[in-house]
Amino acid sequence: MKVEHLNLMEVNKPYFDELAQAAVRVITSGRYIGGCEVCGLEQKIAALCGVAHAVGVASGLDALRLVMMAYVEMGLMHKGDEVLVPANTYVASFLAISQAGLMPVPVDPDPVTMNITGKAVSRAMSSRVKAVMPVHLYGRVAWDGEMVRIARNEGLLMIEDCAQALGARSTVEGLYGSFNAGGLGNAAGISFYPTKNLGALGDGGMVVTNDKQLADMVRSLANYGSSRRYHNEYMGINSRLDPIQAAMLDVKFKYLDEVNAKRMDIARMYDSVIDNPYVIKPVMPKPGSMECVWHQYVVRVPKLRNEILSFLKTHGVDTDIHYPCPPHMQPCYEGLKHEALPVAELLAEEVLSLPIGQYMSLDLANEIADIINRFGQ
Numbered sequence: 001m002k003v004e005h006l007n008l009m010e011v012n013k014p015y016f017d018e019l020a021q022a023a024v025r026v027i028t029s030g031r032y033i034g035g036c037e038v039c040g041l042e043q044k045i046a047a048l049c050g051v052a053h054a055v056g057v058a059s060g061l062d063a064l065r066l067v068m069m070a071y072v073e074m075g076l077m078h079k080g081d082e083v084l085v086p087a088n089t090y091v092a093s094f095l096a097i098s099q100a101g102l103m104p105v106p107v108d109p110d111p112v113t114m115n116i117t118g119k120a121v122s123r124a125m126s127s128r129v130k131a132v133m134p135v136h137l138y139g140r141v142a143w144d145g146e147m148v149r150i151a152r153n154e155g156l157l158m159i160e161d162c163a164q165a166l167g168a169r170s171t172v173e174g175l176y177g178s179f180n181a182g183g184l185g186n187a188a189g190i191s192f193y194p195t196k197n198l199g200a201l202g203d204g205g206m207v208v209t210n211d212k213q214l215a216d217m218v219r220s221l222a223n224y225g226s227s228r229r230y231h232n233e234y235m236g237i238n239s240r241l242d243p244i245q246a247a248m249l250d251v252k253f254k255y256l257d258e259v260n261a262k263r264m265d266i267a268r269m270y271d272s273v274i275d276n277p278y279v280i281k282p283v284m285p286k287p288g289s290m291e292c293v294w295h296q297y298v299v300r301v302p303k304l305r306n307e308i309l310s311f312l313k314t315h316g317v318d319t320d321i322h323y324p325c326p327p328h329m330q331p332c333y334e335g336l337k338h339e340a341l342p343v344a345e346l347l348a349e350e351v352l353s354l355p356i357g358q359y360m361s362l363d364l365a366n367e368i369a370d371i372i373n374r375f376g377q
């Protein structure tokens, strides 16, 4: 048996013909920047998230960075203001904050959901904090009622890092109804990096928001700070979602629900079969809910992680670690002030991501789970 952690050829194989046709459409259109490929996708992603506006940009990092830059230009945040962010996220969440001149303040996650909670946000509050960035890590929606209450009561901006959770949906207790990931905060950043549940064939990202002023500012900042040709109001950047990537994403968008449902089935299979005292499984969402779209299926191995990783490798199964070193321990964040972050630091030593691709059969997931169960016997 040989199972890669994720095989991108297999991810895209079912759509090869459609992708090729879409590529030809863009190539023969002669329009390689902007245009209807991009704005068509913007409308679909906005509708999926349940918001009014979407702006295609070059990556997930740019999406989050541009939101931060826009709030600074709009005067809603000022250089040096603090933004609460989970300590166990990918470094891009931190970089987006820092690169806009703001200060990331890492918050320790809950060890069970591996996401931050309203309680932890409340403990980390100070007058310098102006925003919170819940990260829907591994595809699991990260907000809770308390977080939303604090954000609203304290006037914090809530900027969702939705890089890993497009299509996830959950209710917020105390608020009426349920919300799609990307649709509850003041704004959200989405990534279309190829490994994402909706992945391009290259880089791509999008900002989604209900705030027209913010959307206009992001659009301008992403276009050299200009909304009128050769008139530059702000010191912007160049960050575009290419039409060729928008066309690839438009093909794959139709299948996103199906992809997320298949990943849920694989997660359920792992959950029902894995039974090894060395392995702590992730919590399953409530039956019938899509509060996790399983961008990763991440187990914790408090003892012998390297050994189980090697055991799986010997049996032909590749795993990955998301993430082996939290951002606050990276050299680029040396000197960053923060509280003790024991959970994030422990998780970095314990987490292990099993293969989870929509192309995998349930039999294969069952087989991988069986191999895990044989470890340590």
Ligand SMILES: Cc1ncc(COP(=O)(O)O)c(C=O)c1O
Pocket: 059, 060, 061, 062, 089, 090, 092, 093, 135, 161, 163, 164, 190, 191, 192, 193, 203, 204, 205
């Ligand atoms: C949680 C999180 N935030 C932000 C990003 C940045 O996205 P991109 O790689 O598209 O810049 C990623 C992607 O890897 C991510 O996983």
